[in-house]
Amino acid sequence: MKRIGVLTSGGDSPGMNAAVRAVVRKAIFHNVEIYGVYGGYAGLISGNIKKLELGSVGDIIHRGGTMLYSARCEEFKTKEGQQKGIEQLKKHGIDGLVVIGGDGSYRGAKALTEQGFPCAGVPGTIDNDINGTQYTIGFDTALNTVIDAIDKIRDTATSHERTFIIEVMGRDAGDIALWAGLAGGAETILIPEVGYDIQEIKTRLIKGHERGKKHSIIVVAEGVCSGVEFAKQVKEVTDFDTRVSVLGHIQRGGSPTAFDRVLASRLGARAVELLLEGKGGRAVGVQNNNVVDTHFEEVFNMKHEIDTDLYKLSQELSI
Structure with a gap:
C-alpha cells in the first residue's frame, strides 16, 4: 500500500483533528503517502482530494471540529455515488481509506470495502453510540461541556428556586445524559434505553420539595423527547416553576480534552496499521484501555x- 486517504464524515466531534493528525503522521512514518479528502463523502465524489504533508497537520491537535470539513451525502448511499468515489480514489492512486465518523460514515466505508476498496473506521462522534468501542472520540469533551453547563444552570436554579430541564444530544443513545447527569448531580435522568413514569418523577419532585429542596435538575436525552415537551408533562402533574435549556450544538465544539486527544491519536494510528496489514473492513476502538x-x-x-450499573447508581444517589 503506497497511498492512503483520510476523510471525516457526518457530525463533527472534538478530537477529529487529533485523529487526522495521527493518521497523517503515522502514514508518513511508514513512508506511505497520505491524501486528505475534503468535505466527507461529498468531497470524495467531487474529487476534492489533496496530498498532505507533516506540516499540513501541525498545530491542529488542540482544535475542535475538523480541518478536512464534513458533510452529509445522500448520493454516496447509492451504488452510483460509491462508484464515483472509487473512481476518484483510483484517479489519485489511493490504495486504502481511513474514515473518521459515526454509524453512517461506517456504512459508507463498509460499502467501499465490499466493492474491493479497503477502508478502516475510526469512531468519531460525541454520542458514544458506536459498537466495538467503549468510548468514541469527542464523547469526553462533549460530556465536560455539558457538565460545565449543568453547574452554571444549578447556580441560577438555586437562586430562583426552580426546576430546570436540560436537553442534551446523543441521538438514540443516552450516554451523554447519563454520564453528565450523574457527574452533575441531576435529580432525574431520562435516557432512551430506559422508559420513565411521569408519576414517579412527580413523586420524586414533591418528596424533594417537602424535605426543603429548593430546586431540581432534570437531564433529558434528545432521543427520549424534547426538553420543551417534557416540561409540559411536568407542568401537567405539578405546579413547579420550570425552565428549559437546550444545549444544542455547543456540545459538539471546543478544544478536545486530553482524554480525547490521546484516544484519537491511538485509534488514528491503529487504523493506518490495519490498512498496512491488509485488514480492510474493520473499525478500531478501545476496550479496557486496549486498542482493538x-x-x-x-x-x-x-x-x-x-x-445499567451507572444508571442504577444515578437513581440511588439522587434520592
Missing part, C-alpha cells in the same frame, strides 16, 4: 447498550 478492531458487520449487528 472489529469487523464492520459485527459493529452493525451488535446492539448499543447503556451501562
Whole structure:
C-alpha cells in the first residue's frame, strides 16, 4: 500500500483533528503517502482530494471540529455515488481509506470495502453510540461541556428556586445524559434505553420539595423527547416553576480534552496499521484501555447498550 486517504464524515466531534493528525503522521512514518479528502463523502465524489504533508497537520491537535470539513451525502448511499468515489480514489492512486465518523460514515466505508476498496473506521462522534468501542472520540469533551453547563444552570436554579430541564444530544443513545447527569448531580435522568413514569418523577419532585429542596435538575436525552415537551408533562402533574435549556450544538465544539486527544491519536494510528496489514473492513476502538478492531458487520449487528450499573447508581444517589 503506497497511498492512503483520510476523510471525516457526518457530525463533527472534538478530537477529529487529533485523529487526522495521527493518521497523517503515522502514514508518513511508514513512508506511505497520505491524501486528505475534503468535505466527507461529498468531497470524495467531487474529487476534492489533496496530498498532505507533516506540516499540513501541525498545530491542529488542540482544535475542535475538523480541518478536512464534513458533510452529509445522500448520493454516496447509492451504488452510483460509491462508484464515483472509487473512481476518484483510483484517479489519485489511493490504495486504502481511513474514515473518521459515526454509524453512517461506517456504512459508507463498509460499502467501499465490499466493492474491493479497503477502508478502516475510526469512531468519531460525541454520542458514544458506536459498537466495538467503549468510548468514541469527542464523547469526553462533549460530556465536560455539558457538565460545565449543568453547574452554571444549578447556580441560577438555586437562586430562583426552580426546576430546570436540560436537553442534551446523543441521538438514540443516552450516554451523554447519563454520564453528565450523574457527574452533575441531576435529580432525574431520562435516557432512551430506559422508559420513565411521569408519576414517579412527580413523586420524586414533591418528596424533594417537602424535605426543603429548593430546586431540581432534570437531564433529558434528545432521543427520549424534547426538553420543551417534557416540561409540559411536568407542568401537567405539578405546579413547579420550570425552565428549559437546550444545549444544542455547543456540545459538539471546543478544544478536545486530553482524554480525547490521546484516544484519537491511538485509534488514528491503529487504523493506518490495519490498512498496512491488509485488514480492510474493520473499525478500531478501545476496550479496557486496549486498542482493538472489529469487523464492520459485527459493529452493525451488535446492539448499543447503556451501562445499567451507572444508571442504577444515578437513581440511588439522587434520592
